[in-house]
Amino acid sequence: MGRQRNTIFEALLAEYDLTHQSLADEVNRVANDIFGRPGDCGDRHVRRWISGEVRWPWTKYLLPLERIFDRPAQALGFVPRGKSSATLPRPPRPAQQEEEPVERRRFITASAATTVVVALGIDQTPARGRLSMSDVDRVHERIGRMDAHFFAIGGGPLHSVSTAYIARLREALDGCTYGDRVERALHSAISSLYASAGWACHDSGDPTQAALLHTASLQSALLAADPSGTARAWSDLAMQARLEGRHREAVQITRAALDNRRARSDPRIAALLHARLAIGQARIADRAGAARSLLAAERAYDRVDTTAPAPTWLSFLTPAELSGLAAITHQALGHYDRAEAATVQALHLLPGAMRRNKAYYSVQLAELQLAQGEREQAAATVTDLDASSLDSRRITDRLATVRRTLTA
Template identity: 45%
Template sequence: MTGQRNTRLEALLSEFGYTHEQLADAVNRAAEELFGGPVNCTDRQVRRWIAGEVQWPWARYLLPLQKVLGRSPQEMGFIPRKTSRVPAPPDRSASAVQQHPIGRREFIAASLVATLGLDFIPSGGRLGVSDVERIRAIVPSLYKYDHSLGGGALHDVASEALRHVQSSVNHCTYGDRVERMLYSAMGDLAASAGWFAYDAGRQVDATNLYNEALQAGMLSGDGMLQARVWSNLAMQARLLDRDREALRIGRAAVETRQAKSDAWLMALLHCRQAVGHARTGDRTRAQRSLARAETAYERTRGQPAAWLSFLTPAELTGLAGAAHQALGQYRRAEQLTASALQMLEPRFERNRVYYTVQYAQALLDEGDIEHAAAQAGEAITLAGRVQSERVQSKLGDLQGNLRHHMRVPAVADFLEQTRQKGA
C-alpha cells in the first residue's frame, strides 16, 4: 500500500544533489564505516522511501541515512511506528557535507544528473519519438556547463547518461524510423561524452566513446555526426603530437558532404586544419585554411548545434592566433589572441583561461617577460573553477617556460605565488 509521498526526503535529495542511485551508494558507504560492511541499499529502496511505501526504514538504513544527510528520521520525513526505536540524533555540529565532503566534481555531477530527466526515459516497453526528443535534450543541457566548467566536471555525468540510454535502446522495442533516430541521438551523446573525456585528459575513454559515436553514426546514417567525430579525432591526434595523422583525419572530415553543406562545421574544420598546417610548418596551407574558415563563417545562418555553440568570432580569432604562434609569428599571435579575449563572452570561462595562457605564451615568446608573467597570474586566478586537464596542461607548460626566467622579479613573484597556492 502506497502511503503519503515523503516530500521532505525528496527535498533533501535535491538539496544535496543526490540521485536515487547516488543516495543508495552513499548509504552503503556510510554503512561500511558504521557496521564494517554494506547493507545492499538500492535505488529501488530509495524510491520506495520517497513514494511513502516505507514509512520507517530498518535501523541498518536509518543510521547510515542520518550520517549521510545529517538529519533525524523525522526530519527526513519518516513516521515512526509505536514499536519503532528512534536512533540517536546526528551530531548537528557538523553538516552532512562536512561529514562526507563531496568534491566539486562529484557535487556538480550529482546536481546535473538530477536535471537531465533520465528517470523519464523508459527502461522497458516501447520507445517513441518523444523519448528520442528527451535523449536529444541531454546534450544541450550538458553543454550549458561545458563552456564554464570544462570536461572534468561532465565526463562522468555524460557517461552515466549514455549508459542509461544504451540500456533503454537494448531493452526496449521501437520501429525502424525511431531506431535510426535513437542511434543518432545516442551517437550525439557518445560524441559529447568523448569530448568531455578528451578535455578531462582521459584519452583512452575519449577514443572508446568516439568509436561508439562513429558506430552509432553509421547505424543511423547520420553523416553530420560522423564528420563531427572525425573532427574531434583529429584534435585528439594533434594533442598526442600526431600532427600528420591529425591533418589526414581533418581533411577527410572537410571532404564529407555534410561538412560542405554546413557552414558552421566547415568553418571549424578549416580553423583546425590551419593550426595543423602551422604546426607542420606549412605557412601557405595554414593561411589558405584560415581564409577558407572566414569565408565559411560568413555563410553561417541561424544557430549552430549545441556542440558548436562555442564557435564565435572570438574563437575563430583565437584559433588564428594559435596558427600564427605555431608558425613563429609571435607578434601577430599576440595581437590576435588579445583581440579574441576582448571579444570572448563571459560564459566561455574555460576558453578565457585557455586563451589567456596562449596570450601569455605569445608575450613570452616575443620577449615581453614581465607582461607574460602578469597574464600567467591572471590565468591562474581564472582557472579556479575550470576542470579541464587540457587547459591545466597548457598552463603547466607555460609555468615551465617561465621558470627559465626566474631572475626576472615578476616571474619570481609569480612562481612563488603559485607555489603558495599549490597551483
C-alpha cells in the same frame, strides 16, 4: 452524433513513429503482460479508432493503449459511452513493473558526478515501453545542458556522467520499442555523448581514453546515418591525432571529413574543419595550405545564418573561436605577433559565460607573451586569470607551467 476523426490519437501515432500495424503489435504485446494472454488487435482496429468509427475501444485494448502512451484513455482522444464506462478496471501490474520506479531512479553514485546530474537536471530515459521523438528531444536537451556545463567550467566529472547516460540509452535501445526514426535519433544522441565524454577525458588529461571514446562516437554516428555527427567525430579524431603529434594523419583525417558533402554544405561545420585543417597544415610546415584553409574558414563562416540556432556542440564556434584557432595556426608557423593579436581578439569577443574558453585563451596569451620575452605582460595576464572555478586539468596544468616559468 456524426463520426468525428480522432486527430489526437492520430497525432500520437506520428509522434511515436508508429504505423497502424506496429501499434497493433504493441497493443498485443502489452495485453499479454496485463492479462496473461496474447491480444487480438489488428491494423483494422487502429484505423477504426482513428476514423472515429469506434470512439471508446474495449477495455482489453484501452488498458494497453494507456500503458503504451502513458496517459488516460480520454487524453488519447477517446470518448466514453457513459459515466460507468469512463472508469476502467485496473489489473495489478506485474512485479517487475512495480520495481520500475526504483530502477528509473538509479543513475550513478559518484559524488561529484551526482552533483552534476542534479545540477543539470539530467534524469533517466525509460528502460521499457514505447519511445517517441519527444523522448529523444528530452535526451538532446540534457546533452545541451552538459555541453553548456563543459564550456562554462571544463570537463570534470562529465566523463562519468556521459558514459552512465550512454549505458542508460543502450538499455533503452535493448528494452524499449520504437520506430526507425527514433532508433537513428538515439544512435545520434549516443554519438554526441561519446564525443562529450571524449572531450571531458581530454580536458582531464586522459588522451588514451579520449581516443577510444571519439572512435565510439564515429561508430554511433555511422549507425545513425548522421552526416553532422560523422563530421564531428572525424574532426575530434583529427584533433586527437594532432595532440598526439601525428600531424600528417590529422591533416588526412580532416580532409576526409571535408569530403563529406554535408560537412561542406553546412557552413558552421565547414568553418570548424577548415580552421582545424589550417592548424594541422601549419604543424607540417605547409604555409600556403594553412593560409588557404584559414581563408576558407572565414568564407565558410560568412555563410552562417546567425539568426538560426547552432547545434549545441557547435555553439562554441563563434568569431571568437575562429580567432583563437587562427592564433594557434600562427603560433605553429612561428608568427608569434600575429598569434598574440588573434588571441587578444578572441578574448575580447568571448562571452562571459564561456569561462573555460576564456581561461584557455588567457593561458595561450601568456604563453605567447613569454615566447616573445614579454614577461611583465605575461605576469599581468595570469594575475587577471581566475581559474578557481575551473574543472579542467589540461588548462590548470598549462597555467601552472606558465607560473613556474615566471617565478624561475
